[in-house]
Amino acid sequence: MMIDFDVGLRNLDLVMGCERRVVYDLVNVIQGEASLHQALIRDKRADDLFMLPASQTRDKDALTLEGVEQVIDALSLDFDYILCDSPAGIERGAQLAMYFADEAVLVTNPEVSSVRDTDRIIGLLQAKTRAAQNGGKIHEHLLLTRYNSQRVAEGEMLSLDDVQEILAVPLIGLIPESEAVLKASNKGIPVIHEEGTDAAIAYQDAVSRLLGETLPLRFAEPQKSGFFSRVFGGRK
Amino acid sequence: MRFKELFQRNEETSASAAKERLKIILSHERTLRGQPEFLPRLQQDILDVVKRYVAVSNDQVRVQMQESDRLSILEINVTFPEKHLSS
Ligand SMILES: Nc1ncnc2c1ncn2[C@@H]1O[C@H](COP(=O)(O)OP(=O)(O)OP(=O)(O)O)[C@@H](O)[C@H]1O
Ligand SMILES: [Mg+2]
Numbered sequence: 457m458m459i460d461f462d463v464g465l466r467n468l469d470l471v472m473g474c475e476r477r478v479v480y481d482l483v484n485v486i487q488g489e490a491s492l493h494q495a496l497i498r499d500k501r502a503d504d505l506f507m508l509p510a511s512q513t514r515d516k517d518a519l520t521l522e523g524v525e526q527v528i529d530a531l532s533l534d535f536d537y538i539l540c541d542s543p544a545g546i547e548r549g550a551q552l553a554m555y556f557a558d559e560a561v562l563v564t565n566p567e568v569s570s571v572r573d574t575d576r577i578i579g580l581l582q583a584k585t586r587a588a589q590n591g592g593k594i595h596e597h598l599l600l601t602r603y604n605s606q607r608v609a610e611g612e613m614l615s616l617d618d619v620q621e622i623l624a625v626p627l628i629g630l631i632p633e634s635e636a637v638l639k640a641s642n643k644g645i646p647v648i649h650e651e652g653t654d655a656a657i658a659y660q661d662a663v664s665r666l667l668g669e670t671l672p673l674r675f676a677e678p679q680k681s682g683f684f685s686r687v688f689g690g691r692k
Numbered sequence: 693m694r695f696k697e698l699f700q701r702n703e704e705t706s707a708s709a710a711k712e713r714l715k716i717i718l719s720h721e722r723t724l725r726g727q728p729e730f731l732p733r734l735q736q737d738i739l740d741v742v743k744r745y746v747a748v749s750n751d752q753v754r755v756q757m758q759e760s761d762r763l764s765i766l767e768i769n770v771t772f773p774e775k776h777l778s779s
């Protein structure tokens with residue numbers, strides 16, 4: 457189950473390719489204008505996957521803590537995993553997306569602004585969530601994305617080690633910068649379904665780790681150029 | 693070691709600059725975490741008052757709030773240069 461918390465700027469529907477099937481949204485459900493059943497959209501590819509879109513018209517104050525809690529409680533009767541896709545920033549939408557979480561996947565780019573923002577979000581996870589307020593702790597995972605190992609080797613990009621040293625959050629996945637991502641979102645197909653592409657492999661690894669598997673890390677080192685590209689001048 | 697690294701060694705790369713800057717700003721921001729929003733203004737007000745009596749610089753006045761379950765402690769630290777203590 458996926459919930460888009462980016463109220464005002466709905467976009468998960470477009471990335472998932474179900475934008476034309478959106479009728480009701482999260483705010484409709486919270487305000488009692490539609491039932492959960494009416495608002496859920498079943499994914500075209502994965503049978504057990506549903507999504508609850510964000511509202512485009514209401515402002516973010518239409519989300520209430522009690523409303524979100526009711527929705528999540530109701531969904532957890534039927535679903536094993538509920539993904540709350542957080543909007544950027546540290547405003548209400550982001551705070552509500554994280555509030556009831558057990559685990560957090562911190563999607564970060566190897567860029568100063570992104571790493572700094574992630575650090576602030578970690579601060580919020582450790583203070584302004586139900587788990588934290590009950591004296592517990594949310595399991596944090598780092599998903600480093602748009603990683604270009606070639607530029608890292610050239611000292612032009614923060615490395616995985618740098619980011620981990622700064623943030624001190626265990627790694628769940630490393631996603632390379634990949635042309636497949638834009639191609640997939642153009643078509644409305646989640647990139648994980650573009651089988652064989654680097655990004656799909658990396659996301660599949662991340663999912664497996666989230667489900668408890670231990671896997672070796674890929675895409676951290678630049679590809680060794682093969683015999684042919686060396687001989688025939690595989691220039692970038 | 694790769695050939696290129698021989699030349700890169702002592703030269704600061706942009707990635708290492710990024711890392712250093714992040715470390716400094718984040719260690720600062722982490723100390724501010726969980727502090728009430730009025731604290732920077734309170735710190736400035738106290739600094740202004742202290743300055744009327746003693747010549748202190750901005751970093752000699754520290755204001756911090758410590759919260760536990762039952763009480764909050766507002767801690768104000770003013771460090772004077774040694775000679776001011778005797779008078
Ligand atoms: N691994 C990647 N390689 C190349 N481009 C990527 C990669 N991951 C994301 N992008 C691009 O970065 C942009 C932002 O991606 P995405 O929407 O997933 O980020 P987001 O953090 O969820 O943004 P928002 O805050 O708007 O929700 C998109 O244009 C996407 O195509
Ligand atoms: Mg997003």
